[in-house]
Amino acid sequence: MHTATLPRPTPAWRWAALVLASLAMFGNYYAYDALNPVVDLLREQQGLDYREVGMLSTAYNIAALLVLLTGGWVIDRFGARRAIVAFAAVCVLAAAVTAAAPNFPTLLSGRFLLGLGAEPLIVAVTVVLARWFKGKELSFAFGLNLSISRLGSAATDWSPSFAAPLYSNWHDPLWLATGVMSAGLGAAVLYFALERRAEGRFDLGAAGETDRLDLRGLYRFSPSYWYIVALCVVFYSTVFPFRSFAIDYFQQAHGLSREAAGMLSSLLPVAAIVATPLFGLWVDRVGRRSLFMAIGSLAMLPLFLVVTYLPPGPAVPLPFSEVELPLTLFLAVLVFGGVFSLIPAVMWPAVAYIVEERRLGSAYALMTFCQQIGWAIVPLAVGTLNEHFLAGPENPAGYAPGMWFYTALSALGLVFAWKLWQAERGPGGHGLEYPGGARPPA
Missing domain, CATH: 1.20.1250.20 (MFS general substrate transporter like domains)
Structure with missing residues (x-):
């Protein structure tokens, strides 16, 4: 059956896709910002100086640069729904490596790994939204996705309040971030199942081309x-x-x-x-x-x-x-x-x-x-x-x-x-x- 004969997704399906993809991004943003409230603990308990704290951010950015240079070939080759699950899983692994790190080099490795997963996850979610939303709704969908994502950053900043007992050391808040990112991976898996069910029922349109660095x-x-x-x-x-x-x-x-x-x-x-x-x-x-x-x-x-x-x-x-x-x-x-x-x-x-x-x-x-x-x-x-x-x-x-x-x-x-x-x-x-x-x- 040609997709032209199929109806466009109903609002309920579209907004369900938006919520699940955005929850994966919520976990992504939470995991990235999880280091911010523990900088003083990293300095006191792990012996890091401010230059080394800066290097943890730089490691993420170097990984992001490598991802941008290689382009979105994974998303093009395997599809956005598989890419969301794969890159969310990389983010969970990165968060766990960071939380369990016994030393500074392992911390750097965890943040580098997060950059390899988080940036293409953002691109994959962008492709997903482009498939489900068209016309005027697309800008609104992107705005809601960004709002939910930034709520992950805000939740990280609030964590010293709602998770105060964890802040006796720097590991436990990062394990909480691993749990939040794991929930984001769960949302990515649910999105995978949702799109798979929708494919035979609705015209999802053609997947947008992944942004490439030309x-x-x-x-x-x-x-x-x-x-x-x-x-x-x-x-x-x-x-x-x-x-x-x-x-x-x-x-x-x-x-x-x-x-x-x-x-x-x-x-x-x-x-x-x-x-x-x-x-x-x-x-x-x-x-x-x-x-x-x-x-x-x-x-x-x-x-x-x-x-x-x-x-x-x-x-x-x-x-x-x-x-x-x-x-x-x-x-x-x-x-x-x-x-x-x-x-x-x-x-x-x-x-x-x-x-x-x-x-x-x-x-x-x-x-x-x-x-x-x-x-x-x-x-x-x-x-x-x-x-x-x-x-x-x-x-x-x-x-x-x-x-x-x-x-x-x-x-x-x-x-x-x-x-x-x-x-x-x-x-x-x-x-x-x-x-x-x-x-x-x-």
């Missing part, structure tokens, strides 16, 4: 594309490394408890869960995409210096929690969460207005490849700065050079966003400043 003809991309790539690199090279060190930083430099530091750090992904889809809808209505990227970059510029030098302010209760947070830190991280929502909501869709459709896969893969390079370097740089300036609870000022490094990256991002705004306001613009990406008739 290094040929890169000169044909416009300057606006490269400004967005540059902004992407410095933005994610600032946000994600900061999150890696944030809980430890709030503990050591500002004297917060692990529970309070985790709650404070969780404001970034929580804000993104709520605000990213709303910013996306807003920008689609009003345009001004390059202007909003510049506004977000400008808003981020002073935040690292605010948390470093301004008085912490009075303690205020966190809503729906018994935790109290210093007002200055609370407001700064809340604004940072808004920036973390605004820039990605505008930046990634903007590429589709600039690059022709047949080259979008290569454009997004190249953008992600460059992002991973920056993301690999910055944790090492910040960790080295923290070590060189003897950062710690006895010397909170030792964290300041690292915060200035983040500020310099933010300033660079503002330069690229401003250059993009200039380019898009000129005659060679691609319509980023207009609703729907189309210039009004003259």
